[in-house]
Amino acid sequence: MKPSRGFAGPEQKSISPSVMLSLKDKDCPVIRKLLASGCCGRCVLRFCCVGKYSAYQQSCEDLRKELLVFLSEHDGEQSHDASGEAEAGDPPCKKVKLESSEPSSGENASVEGESEPSGVCVACVGVLQDFCGQTYAKQVSEAVRKGDYQFESLMLAVSLPAQLSVREHSCWLHIKKEVREKSMYLDKEDVVQVKDAFKWAVQGLVGKELGATVLTNSAFEVSVGFVHPETDGDCHFLATECPDCFKPTKNKASVFTRMAVVKALEKISESKFLRHYPCPPVSPSSTCTPLQTTCLHTSVFIAGRYNKFSRELPQTPWVIDGERRMEGSVEELIADPLLAAFKADGFNFCSSGREDVDVRTLGNGRPFAIELLNPHRAKFNKAEIRQLQETINTASDKIRVRDLQIVTREATSRMKVGEEEKTKSYSALIWTQKPITSADLDFLENIKELKIDQKTPLRVLHRRPLAVRQRLIHSMSASYLDTHHFTLQLRTQAGTYIKEFVHGDFGRTKPNLGALMETEADILELDVESVDVDWPPAVPE
Amino acid sequence: MEETRERAPSVIDRYYTRWYKTDMKGRSCEDHCILQHSNRICIITLAESHPILQQGRKIKSIDYRISDGCSRLNNKVSGKSKRGGQFLTEFAPLCRITCTDDTEYTIFSCIRGRLLEVNEDILKHPDLLLEKPSTDGYIAVILPKLEESKTVTKDLLTREQYEDVVSKRSTQVQESL
Ligand SMILES: [Zn+2]
Numbered sequence: 001m002k003p004s005r006g007f008a009g010p011e012q013k014s015i016s017p018s019v020m021l022s023l024k025d026k027d028c029p030v031i032r033k034l035l036a037s038g039c040c041g042r043c044v045l046r047f048c049c050v051g052k053y054s055a056y057q058q059s060c061e062d063l064r065k066e067l068l069v070f071l072s073e074h075d076g077e078q079s080h081d082a083s084g085e086a087e088a089g090d091p092p093c094k095k096v097k098l099e100s101s102e103p104s105s106g107e108n109a110s111v112e113g114e115s116e117p118s119g120v121c122v123a124c125v126g127v128l129q130d131f132c133g134q135t136y137a138k139q140v141s142e143a144v145r146k147g148d149y150q151f152e153s154l155m156l157a158v159s160l161p162a163q164l165s166v167r168e169h170s171c172w173l174h175i176k177k178e179v180r181e182k183s184m185y186l187d188k189e190d191v192v193q194v195k196d197a198f199k200w201a202v203q204g205l206v207g208k209e210l211g212a213t214v215l216t217n218s219a220f221e222v223s224v225g226f227v228h229p230e231t232d233g234d235c236h237f238l239a240t241e242c243p244d245c246f247k248p249t250k251n252k253a254s255v256f257t258r259m260a261v262v263k264a265l266e267k268i269s270e271s272k273f274l275r276h277y278p279c280p281p282v283s284p285s286s287t288c289t290p291l292q293t294t295c296l297h298t299s300v301f302i303a304g305r306y307n308k309f310s311r312e313l314p315q316t317p318w319v320i321d322g323e324r325r326m327e328g329s330v331e332e333l334i335a336d337p338l339l340a341a342f343k344a345d346g347f348n349f350c351s352s353g354r355e356d357v358d359v360r361t362l363g364n365g366r367p368f369a370i371e372l373l374n375p376h377r378a379k380f381n382k383a384e385i386r387q388l389q390e391t392i393n394t395a396s397d398k399i400r401v402r403d404l405q406i407v408t409r410e411a412t413s414r415m416k417v418g419e420e421e422k423t424k425s426y427s428a429l430i431w432t433q434k435p436i437t438s439a440d441l442d443f444l445e446n447i448k449e450l451k452i453d454q455k456t457p458l459r460v461l462h463r464r465p466l467a468v469r470q471r472l473i474h475s476m477s478a479s480y481l482d483t484h485h486f487t488l489q490l491r492t493q494a495g496t497y498i499k500e501f502v503h504g505d506f507g508r509t510k511p512n513l514g515a516l517m518e519t520e521a522d523i524l525e526l527d528v529e530s531v532d533v534d535w536p537p538a539v540p541e
Numbered sequence: 542m543e544e545t546r547e548r549a550p551s552v553i554d555r556y557y558t559r560w561y562k563t564d565m566k567g568r569s570c571e572d573h574c575i576l577q578h579s580n581r582i583c584i585i586t587l588a589e590s591h592p593i594l595q596q597g598r599k600i601k602s603i604d605y606r607i608s609d610g611c612s613r614l615n616n617k618v619s620g621k622s623k624r625g626g627q628f629l630t631e632f633a634p635l636c637r638i639t640c641t642d643d644t645e646y647t648i649f650s651c652i653r654g655r656l657l658e659v660n661e662d663i664l665k666h667p668d669l670l671l672e673k674p675s676t677d678g679y680i681a682v683i684l685p686k687l688e689e690s691k692t693v694t695k696d697l698l699t700r701e702q703y704e705d706v707v708s709k710r711s712t713q714v715q716e717s718l
Pocket of ligand 1: 039040041042043044121122123124125126128129
């Protein structure tokens, strides 16, 4: 990643082009060749490896004029440069080319008012000609405003047609010799990328328009993109030459992804490339088309603990064969107010274990975390979060939430760390076929660290692998209710299936409570009393 | 034994539907009971009217090796999709049970589906089959195909129809006496 960059202020017009554009004498042959080939001013700067952002922020016309002034100023010196003259040798040719090129067609030319008389650039197919000005910046900003996001900073993402890499390669081969004469250390990687030149030119304008800082890394991403169907065919010869770079993938519409094209260009030999592709590239007749501007805010993560007081509430929506079995769910009761407040597009809910529909979760509650997707508002202070918690809690008496807080994505993993080793406490209402004696209850209380082997319960076997898992019942205590009923308190290793431990699941949990007590046992009610995971941290009331 | 207080619905009552196949393969009274969980998993058990469970009989042996080449004990499933499990049709034998009086009975799958597990506990403790035929003494667990989960039981009897068959049987016996 590039370091975060600021913006150079407007430059003084009086400064000479060489200072203004940070060009060197030895750039002349490169400039000449590129202009003659039909490159726009910004692309010329790119191939001259100019890294000064402000150079890209002038209008295309001004830039072009300055380049021409720069060339004419250096004409005298150039003549001394034998190699440059010999290679370039084409001022007349350039003239012919410039004059013969069609004027930039299409509405963007007139809208932007900064298109060049030389037509659409062979290298950037218009991206750096027609979409680097105020008009496009305004267009992008308008789209962002329509998204109704709250943000202080933004980052700009640009997607370009894959064939720009082919055109870039062709241009590079065209001027490689001249560039190397300027400095033998310069390589294709030193050429400023279209993407970067575009950002340097336009992101300041967008930031100013929206009153936001533009950073290389921001939670709020504004994506723009361009397509150019006219030149899509540029890539096709690569598929024949490097077929192994273009394997069809499931989720991509075309095999010609930018990555695949770049890979193929690295593999293909110079001579092979030149046999199949013109150097320099052919001038396109139309400029590129901008894609719709899209915005994406990175997810916000909210954590807390919940109690579930209902025996008729699933944790997640209960849908069988596309039909809803039960109204409501824990995750919806928690997420709906959050979605509304954060104006998020969706959410992912996750928790430290889960309880069945008919199980309550009491005590301190069960840790959970919610990922809010693409929130349009992401900043909330502690008081506002407390208010949200209050909203959730007053909306339903089936659940209650505490310790609600904004957390980082990384922190949510702490909810799952050591989940298997954690202890969970339960309270169960037990029925036994035989009448209960106090000796039975004493017997249970004397059992410590009982190892049990649980086959995957039949009730979940349809969706989980068949296995035998060893679990620990740390301790039990029982309180007598009537002849056939008692309350059993259990402290167990997380992941123990309590219901199956009690009724035995057709003898598939061994030992089970029925076997221990030498009777048939059943579980009528179950409550989770505590989930001993010390995350998220408590929030003082 | 003391009659227990009216108990709440049992695990089977709460989560399973009882289906029956009577006189399996035309063999009189060889009734099977199939417990289908709401998640479509089926447990194959002996119906209470099965001859093995009558008149204080004892079991000599239970054998899941149904032919020279095939033993249900070799059944292994792996992963969520239960790869590798033997696929059974209605009349696939699951095991043979020999009583101490040398009568032999074959227990059948009764439904189409993938065999998930057989009950090895009854090999060590055959009495489980007699004492708890509908729970710990089950014969096998079978997972019907998802798309067949509703139709696999269409040729089986409901609890009501089964009780009807059994009561008619006893009247016939009484009449013949
Ligand atoms: Zn260009």
